[in-house]
Amino acid sequence: MTVEQAMTRLVATCQPFDKLLDAVAAMIREDVTALPVVAGDGSGRAIGMLADRDVAMAAARDVRPLQELQVRAAMTGLPPSCAPGDSLDSALAQMREHGVGRLAVVGDRGQLVGLISLSDVALAVTRGGLAGSSHAVHAVCQTLADRATRSARIALQEDES
């Protein structure tokens, strides 16, 4: 199965000068945990991501409410990318390599066409029927386990520093 068959196509985006309040409203409306941030110049170029955790962090750092904060104060960089034609296996390997749960799916002209998360892969694998897909099942399980380990390791390093 390819990334294109499992990915979430772009449903909503936000821009750097949007209010965080509007971005959170879009996340809730679309029921997504992160929005791509696209350049405000009309090019549609993806320049970053805004996850619900990023919003919580920005709000915790600031004394102002979300309607007075902008996306640019909270956004993070684009995640590592893959191509729509890549196999799910290679997407999972990339997630494990970078210790992330989500990749940007970028088309051949460099345009963002969607996002693929570990959840998307799990859903695709489950929909396809788990019987006979033990390789995919173990790859998803391993990617999930690796994320946990990595996060524990990072926390440990922070403790030691």
Place this chain on the structure above:
Amino acid sequence: MTPAVARSSNSPRDVGEVMATDVVTCRPGETLGAVASRMLGEDVACTPVLDAAGGRRVVGMLTDRDICTAAAAQRLPLDGITVEDAMRGPVRTCWAVDSLEAAEAIMRAHRVRRLPVVSPAGELEGLISLTDVAREAPRWQAGGSEASSLAEQVVETFAVTSRVPGLGGNTE
């Protein structure tokens, strides 16, 4: 949070052997500002809410998402919102003596990825996440034929608890 120290045997472990015991917690009367800072500092996305009286009884759960949702709904700075106004309950819990399969089944039934582990009196003993269960799958594989079933269950539960645009989904 760090998991309990691993045993060397290949026998399936139960919740108490896999759960995190150094859990970041909060109280209903604290502000989201204080709790969000603690969650970020400790690098956790979810914290059990303990009772206001100072005991260890779990009365709610609070996630990154709940913080965002409350901040957007109330249009106040995080220091102006209390945990009580943002947390969600009732809380689904499990016991330390539960098997990993039992905990995973509770997560699946209630569409959550984390469960507080409580004593019979409802007092917090730890926290177990689906990722903790996923980490155990290779051990099960080494131990025998039930391995693939645990991995399959983890993947199914992870899928069931995913946010699907338009369909609703998990928040914990």
